[in-house]
Amino acid sequence: MTDQRMLTGDRPTGKLHLGHFVGSLENRVRLQHQYETYLIIADLHMLTTKNTREDIAQVSENARHLVIDSLAAGIEPDRATFYLQSAIPEVMELNTLFQNLVSVPRLERTPSLKDMARDAKKDEMPYGLLGYPVLQAADILCVKAHVVPVGKDNHAHVEITREIARRFNHLYGEVFPVPELVTSDVPTLIGTDGQGKMSKSIGNVIYLSDTEAEVRKKVTGMYTDPNRIRADIPGKVEGNPVFIYHDVFNKNLAEVADLKERYQAGKVGDVEVKEKLAIAINLFLDPMRERRAKFESQTGLIDQIIVEGTEKTRKEVQQVVFEVRKAMGLTGA
Ligand code: ATP
Ligand code: MG
DSSP states (O other), X not given: OOSOEEEEEEOSSSOOBHHHIIIIIHHHHHHTTTSXXXXXXXXXXXXXXXXXXXXXXXXXXXXXXXXXXXXXXXXXXXXXEEEEGGGOHHHHHHHHHHXXXXXXXXXXXXXXXXXXXXXXXXXXXXXXXXXXXXXXXXXXXXXXXXXXXOOGGGHHHHHHHHHHHHHHHHHHOSOSOOOEEEOOSSSSOBOTTSSSBOOTTTTOOOBTTOOHHHHHXXXXXXXXXXXXXXXXXXXXXXXXXXXXXXXXXXXXXXXXXXXXXXXXTTOSOXXXXXXXXXXXXXXXXXXXXXXXXXXXXXXXXXXXXXHHHHHHHHHHHHHHHHHHHXXXXXXXX
16 A cells, blocks of 8 residues: 555446446556545536536435445445545636646547537537546546546546646646556447447446346347347457457356357357356346445445545645645735
8 A cells, every 4th residue: 555546436427337347446446455545426527518407416316326336346435535526616726727737729639528528519518528627637636646547538638637737847846746547458348239338328338236137138138240130140259249248247268268159150149148148247246236235234324435535535635725826826915
């Protein structure tokens, strides 16, 4: 255990799914043993795409989902500090101070901007969406994080954070570590529809909290090789979502090799491939189901984790912002 920190997290827009797990959560579970761990519940980031009263009313329930899903996935409440972004106004202060350390064209080149703006018409793209990476820099640097495990859609944001940290240190003196991106083996998990990344707004997801029956149903409906209309036609394994999932989630490597071989030879039907995949995903989720049940039985635990974590984080952030103001000479005198 170093005294260095990890910062990452999620927008409270729903439950966590397998894409979140392989893109970031799995690394969090591993790194929590080496780093002091901060997990942000990023409700201000949610506002860039969802900002009605109804959306905001969902935050507290979704925040609880994030925490319980994380604990189920193996985050230990004694090791990780969860906090609610909007309850730490000093983060917004840092956001304001960082806004002048990055150019508009640099932000406009952020690759995820197009995906994020999917729902907004071009001339209606909110200013906050352009500034998303700046706010994310404030999140990462407000606790002086050294490592940031995130999925592919966030890689470019971490790069901007690194640039902002360097720029700040150059202008005002060494205050921030330049944080390292931690990538995963599966930087983007494809959705069950085989169309794009697994994303709850598209609905092509398997949730960590899905029951065995839900997993079976979703896997049965999965997209496979579109050119293979009968089981005796040789099928394609590469890029086939069912086999991508087998590779990621099925620990029985001999079974996966056998299925691939028979699929390519036209000697196995989709039904068997999917049945075995559903079993594998359910085996993968079983330990999470056990941990979930254990944590759910502890009344008040989740609320306590969020309230205490937010209090603790706010104190840390206030220290950092004090240091930032001092370095910049913004002491109010
Ligand atoms: P969704 O698209 O389902 O609404 P999201 O993109 O809003 O999810 P975030 O809270 O922005 O979720 O992301 C949380 C973390 O999970 C980020 O590190 C992100 O890169 C990662 N992530 C989300 N979806 C995937 C995926 N399909 N594959 C890999 N990583 C993912
Ligand atoms: Mg996202």
